[in-house]
Amino acid sequence: MKKKIYCSFFLIISFFACQNKKELLTKKWNVVETEVSGQKLSGDLVYGFYFELKPDGSYILEGMSTEKGKWSLSGNGDSIITINQKGRRAGYYIDKISEKELVLSDKFLEIVNVTKFESTQE
Numbered sequence: 760m761k762k763k764i765y766c767s768f769f770l771i772i773s774f775f776a777c778q779n780k781k782e783l784l785t786k787k788w789n790v791v792e793t794e795v796s797g798q799k800l801s802g803d804l805v806y807g808f809y810f811e812l813k814p815d816g817s818y819i820l821e822g823m824s825t826e827k828g829k830w831s832l833s834g835n836g837d838s839i840i841t842i843n844q845k846g847r848r849a850g851y852y853i854d855k856i857s858e859k860e861l862v863l864s865d866k867f868l869e870i871v872n873v874t875k876f877e878s879t880q881e
Contacts, residue, residue, distance in 0.1 A: 780836050780856065787811040788861050788876035790822075795872050810863075810876060812839070839863065 790808035792801040811819045812830055818841060820826040828843035839851045854873070855862040861876040 780853070781832055783856055783858065784812050784832075784839070784853075784861070785814050786878050788878050791875045791877050793872065793874040 788810045790805040790810070792799060793805060793808075794800075808822045809819075811821075813819075816829050816831060818828060818830040820841075826843050828841055830839055830841045832838070833840055833850070836853075838853055841849045841851070843849070849865065851863040851865050853861070854864050859878055861878070862873065863876070864873045
């Protein structure tokens with residue numbers, strides 16, 4: 760009986776933790792710095808780049824080009840899964856998240872890309 764109560768409690772806590780993370784993510788995140796294959800880009804090189812995660816599950820990724828699609832949290836809430844308008848899936852690990860800062864990383868083959876974002880939204 761205690762085991763069932765513990766499992767139920769754990770599932771409820773996990774659900775609310777994911778919901779809280781989703782609420783934190785749902786906003787426009789401006790790129791501050793990105794590191795691709797050991798090369799850091801910041802300042803004017805990333806000015807105007809952003810990742811907007813909307814409450815309806817859609818997203819806009821603005822960089823060298825614009826990408827739109829749908830986003831969701833992974834089952835355990837440790838990454839963002841996107842599917843763009845062409846059906847291409849991508850995953851971004853959430854390395855750090857707070858009200859004002861987001862750090863995502865993705866790995867393609869042996870190359871690790873890390874991007875730091877900030878938000879001015881409340």
